[in-house]
Amino acid sequence: MDATAPPLAFAAGWLAGGQSLWGGVIAALVAGAAVAVWRLSRGAKPGAALVGLLAVCVAALIAVRTGRAADFFLLQLVSNAASALVWAVSIVLRWPLLGVIVGAVLRQRTRWRRDPDLLRAYGRASWIWVLQYALRLAVFLPLYAADQVAALGVARAALTWPLVAACLAVSWWVIRRTLPADHPGLRHPVTPDPPTLPAQSAATSEPAQTEAR
Known part of the structure; x- marks a missing residue:
């Protein structure tokens, strides 16, 4: 609304x-x-x-x-351009915003980033949201340049929740296609076990050797 x-x-x-x-x-x-x-x-x-x-x-x-009446939509143009840039940069920095948002919703903090499969899936799916903002700009910019106020109003309404709903569906499909078949899902990040330090290994094996003797 x-x-x-x-x-x-x-x-x-x-x-x-x-x-x-x-x-x-x-x-x-x-x-x-x-x-x-x-x-x-x-x-x-x-x-x-x-x-x-x-x-x-x-x-x-x-x-x-x-x-200028068309400038009523200028804030939306700037917002979409900035959003596309932020989402793209987050993917390049390996902090895809889709993972940040879903991780916060699921109260995982940053555990999802330690799962290579989830990190890759969120990165690929985040590009769908970059494309969403790019699509809006591709539609809005020519209309803005041509001073098409009525068309801008209609386009703004048409490219809000219907486009967001489509992005949710497509990004979910991308995540499911990217994750391995045996992955437990978004709620259960698979984090690798921390490497065992040599000193810890020696300390663990020493009692075992003593017991064997």
């Missing part, structure tokens, strides 16, 4: 007002406030409910400052 209602309302208000920037801004702010109230009524934390409204306010402020 945070991602779809305000952009659609902005495009609708812009069109209804005869391509009026203020018509779009007011409609977006009303929609953002309505979504925040709706989320609060459903028991959401105030901070979480107000984040979406804050994003709408910032987007509206940018558009008002520049006087």
Whole structure:
């Protein structure tokens, strides 16, 4: 709702007002406030409910400052570009964000990183999320450059939860295809045993030799 209602309302208000920037801004702010109230009524934390409204306010402020209606979507463009970069860098650094997120949800901390199979699977699946942001940019940038405000609103709504749902499904498929058939799954990282130090080996074998004598 945070991602779809305000952009659609902005495009609708812009069109209804005869391509009026203020018509779009007011409609977006009303929609953002309505979504925040709706989320609060459903028991959401105030901070979480107000984040979406804050994003709408910032987007509206940018558009008002520049006087260009298409700039209402500039924050989304920058956010997607930054997200694609962060996800790609996390994969290169062998800290794929999908693993970080799932590991936190499963309360594994960083145990998943000590499992080479899981690390590889999360790395490959994280590229799906990089492609998600790249796809949004490929659609948004030409529309933004052409000042297609109504099309930007529709594209923003279409490429939110449907695209995220598709990414979840495809990334899960990639993880399942990457993990070996005998792997116990995401909840059970297989961590290699720590190497035995020579001193420990000698200390362990010495009593055994004494007992044998």
